[in-house]
Structures are given as C-alpha cells and as structure tokens.
Amino acid sequence: MIGRRRPGRDRGSFTAEFAAGLPALILLLLAGLTAVVAVTAKGQCVDAAREGALAGSRGEPAAVAAGRVAPAGADVEVDEGEETVTAVVRARVSLLGAHLPVITVTGRAVAAREPALVDGGVS
Template sequence: MIGRRRSGRHGRGRDQGSFTAELAAGLPALMLLLLVGLTAVLAVATRMQCLDAARDGAMAGARGEAAAPAAARVAPAGADITVSTGPDSVTVEVRARIRVLGARLPMVTVTSAATAAREPEIVV
C-alpha cells in the first residue's frame, strides 16, 4: 500500500470540465441581465431629463412665456413636446424614445408630464 498511487479518475480529475460547462451555460444569462440593467439605467436617466423639461416648460407657460421652447432646451434630443393650455393651468408632456442596448430590439418610449397653475396677470 505504501507504493501505490491514486489514479486521476477518482481524485481531483472528476470535476475538471464542469466549471467550463457551467460558465458556458451561465454567461448568456449574465449578459442578458447586464443588458436589462443598463437599459433600465438609461430609461430612468431619460425619464428624469423628460421630467425636468416638462417642469421647465410648464413653469414658463404659467408665466406667460412660450412653453415649448423652454422645454426643448432641456429635453433629450428628438423628444416630442406637447403643450396643453387651459383657463387655469398649463400642462407640458415630453415623450422621448430610447434604443434598448441591442440594435434589433424595439425602442422604449419614456413619457413625463408636468402641470403648473397660471400666474395671475398684473394690471397696472
């Protein structure tokens, strides 16, 4: 028994290929999770930018200024801006499309809206 060696089949050699197989199976799932996470971060950042633009446009419209140009200064490139005026308020909606991180995937539309009460006119 002293001179006998164990063969590689019963020792450490049994699991040699399992790590590679697990990595090959799990890597696509990890890449998909990364893709979804990056897209979510991009969507939230774009939504915040749309919300800022809608707020700026609504506040400008409430003061009697042009709402659409005020919103366009802050809005993401290519955003659609809709201004609705009522007797007491101004509502600005900003809609932007973002491309999901993948050329063949559909685009995601992000929308934000803000409403501001009209300021009273000063009669001199």
C-alpha cells in the same frame, strides 16, 4: 470502504458551466443598463415638462423651454388652457440595443398661469 475520487474526472466542468452562464449574465447586465437609461430619461422628461409648464405659465414659449432640457429626440406637447399650462414630454428608449423594441417614457407637468396673465394685469 468509500471509494476515492479519481483526479481529473471533473476536468472541464467549470468551463462548461461558465460558458452556459455567461450569456445569462450578459443579458442581465444589459437589462440593468437599459433600466438605468430609462430611469435617467424619465427624470429628464419630468424636468423638461416642469420647465416647459413653468415657462408657459409666465407667458414664455413653453415648447422651447422644455426642448432645452428634454432628452435628444423627445417629443414635446404643450396645452395652454385659460388658467393652466400642461407640458408633456415623451422620449423613446431602446431596449438592449438599437434593433429591438423601444419603450416610451413620459414626463408631465401642470402649472397655473401667473395672476397677471389670467386677470389681464388688473390687481
């Protein structure tokens, strides 16, 4: 004969399991949110670098154009060569809060100068 379970022997086990699993669930949620923020910042950096490189290729101020699109607090570097303009935008993203380490996302774009600017306007 198999013994029957007494009612109430498992009382409180769900609460204990929930209390043990809740911190892991919150940590997973914060990690997911951080990943979304990092991917969004990466997209903004790429867009800003592209905008800066294109503006520089047309003879406009590249850093100003990139700064308009870049995330807040991003660093913009522009390297203007003879035939190309390279823009690099870097932004820092906090991991799981303000007091933990940060990751840096980078966007980089290169654009060829307009022919009129390379040749000095001679066609």
